[in-house]
Amino acid sequence: MSLRHILLGMLQQPHSGYDIKKEFEKSLRNFWRAELSQIYPLLQKMEAEGLISSKVGASDIGPRKRIYRRAAKGSRELNAWLSDGPVVGTERIGYLAQVYFLGHLKDHDKAITFMEELLAYMRRWLDLLESSEAEWRANDPRYPDGLPDSEFYPQLTLDLGLRKVRANVEWCEDCLERMQKRRQRARAG
Amino acid sequence: MSLRHILLGMLQQPHSGYDIKKEFEKSLRNFWRAELSQIYPLLQKMEAEGLISSKVGASDIGPRKRIYRRAAKGSRELNAWLSDGPVVGTERIGYLAQVYFLGHLKDHDKAITFMEELLAYMRRWLDLLESSEAEWRANDPRYPDGLPDSEFYPQLTLDLGLRKVRANVEWCEDCLERMQKRRQRARAG
DNA sequence: AATCACTATGTCAATACTTATATAGCACAA
DNA sequence: TTGTGCTATATAAGTATTGACATAGTGATT
Numbered sequence: 001m002s003l004r005h006i007l008l009g010m011l012q013q014p015h016s017g018y019d020i021k022k023e024f025e026k027s028l029r030n031f032w033r034a035e036l037s038q039i040y041p042l043l044q045k046m047e048a049e050g051l052i053s054s055k056v057g058a059s060d061i062g063p064r065k066r067i068y069r070r071a072a073k074g075s076r077e078l079n080a081w082l083s084d085g086p087v088v089g090t091e092r093i094g095y096l097a098q099v100y101f102l103g104h105l106k107d108h109d110k111a112i113t114f115m116e117e118l119l120a121y122m123r124r125w126l127d128l129l130e131s132s133e134a135e136w137r138a139n140d141p142r143y144p145d146g147l148p149d150s151e152f153y154p155q156l157t158l159d160l161g162l163r164k165v166r167a168n169v170e171w172c173e174d175c176l177e178r179m180q181k182r183r184q185r186a187r188a189g
Numbered sequence: 190m191s192l193r194h195i196l197l198g199m200l201q202q203p204h205s206g207y208d209i210k211k212e213f214e215k216s217l218r219n220f221w222r223a224e225l226s227q228i229y230p231l232l233q234k235m236e237a238e239g240l241i242s243s244k245v246g247a248s249d250i251g252p253r254k255r256i257y258r259r260a261a262k263g264s265r266e267l268n269a270w271l272s273d274g275p276v277v278g279t280e281r282i283g284y285l286a287q288v289y290f291l292g293h294l295k296d297h298d299k300a301i302t303f304m305e306e307l308l309a310y311m312r313r314w315l316d317l318l319e320s321s322e323a324e325w326r327a328n329d330p331r332y333p334d335g336l337p338d339s340e341f342y343p344q345l346t347l348d349l350g351l352r353k354v355r356a357n358v359e360w361c362e363d364c365l366e367r368m369q370k371r372r373q374r375a376r377a378g
Numbered sequence: 379a380a381t382c383a384c385t386a387t388g389t390c391a392a393t394a395c396t397t398a399t400a401t402a403g404c405a406c407a408a
Numbered sequence: 409t410t411g412t413g414c415t416a417t418a419t420a421a422g423t424a425t426t427g428a429c430a431t432a433g434t435g436a437t438t
Contacts, residue, residue, distance in 0.1 A: 104264075167356045
């Protein structure tokens with residue numbers, strides 16, 4: 001039940017559902033995703049539960065928005081979530097499930113193609129994260145350890161994102177090398 | 190829609206639902222989890238769809254089991270899943286969502302406690318993976334690159350698991366150091 | 379005036395997953 | 409023989425998530 005808590009965390013600042021979706025795509029994509037069709041109903045439900053409140057306001061650029069704010073009850077629930085200890089052991093990694101069964105592809109070249117695609121994806125992702133870090137570093141002299149809490153902790157998640165994606169890139173490269181050697185051996189033998 | 194494909198992958202060998210659950214806990218825990226209450230109905234559904242077939246057989250140790258096998262249609266669907274390219278960008282990492290909003294905890298010590306718990310978890314997990322690797326290495330002289338495909342690809346997932354968990358451990362240690370320095374600075378300032 | 383791209387909010391149906399509960403066989407020990 | 413723990417299968421209710429669809433305002437361009 002993390003999405004509701006993520007929304008509570010985001011509503012430290014007032015946000016519309018649409019804003020929240022943007023925020024997911026900009027800053028949280030490393031560890032969570034959510035569609036508008038999940039966000040809007042959940043915001044309504046959370047308002048009904050008294051965790052957040054809303055009012056309609058003008059938009060700078062488009063039609064009027066419904067702006068949500070966190071209520072006191074929402075702050076307490078957010079606090080409880082963070083105090084309950086780390087949420088671990090729930091991850092599902094689709095591409096690793098695929099790698100586990102990659103031997104099912106009888107054509108060795110197809111398995112190598114799979115890994116090449118994965119490597120390309122990881123490199124693109126790494127580029128994104130590195131640009132994101134470079135921009136942040138260039139624009140804020142406090143980066144990273146002088147940042148206020150509200151940015152310091154997000155920076156920690158970017159840091160782990162970078163480490164993990166680098167590990168993924170190196171792993172893909174090693175896998176490809178090992179798979180190519182196996183292919184050669186298979187052809188020779 | 191990965192779970193059905195994971196089940197298809199496992200059914201390279203005949204398995205009961207109970208066996209499959211064991212397999213999740215033993216070898217797939219790095220990247221997927223599933224409860225029996227999800228496995229049993231899905232096996233029934235997949236049998237109705239003609240992806241797998243079953244028959245009842247004796248158990249070595251307990252009551253009779255329903256043993257499932259992959260049908261030709263299931264093999265084709267497994268092949269299609271692997272040929273469609275890597276499933277990426279769907280991961281949800283609860284503890285990172287928490288870290289992102291950790292600044293909400295006004296008490297700095299609580300944030301540090303959170304990170305210490307996370308580090309302890311990651312170290313336990315690393316121990317498990319390292320034992321698992323050591324055991325494999327000790328018991329099979331072909332380890333790792335002489336293994337047959339059916340074990341080579343699983344070994345790749347263990348390898349990435351190790352790299353990622355090590356990255357997590359190092360990151361937690363760095364985070365703790367940085368957070369402790371911030372606490373000192375906050376007390377001094 | 380029409381079109382386009384983006385902003386903005388929502389609903390619906392289907393699928394995926396979790397938690398709790400029920401039932402029962404089998405082996406072993408107290 | 410009673411209990412304990414593991415094996416084994418299953419259902420029900422509730423929550424979470426996805427993908428498709430519907431609607432409409434706004435600003436800029438054609």
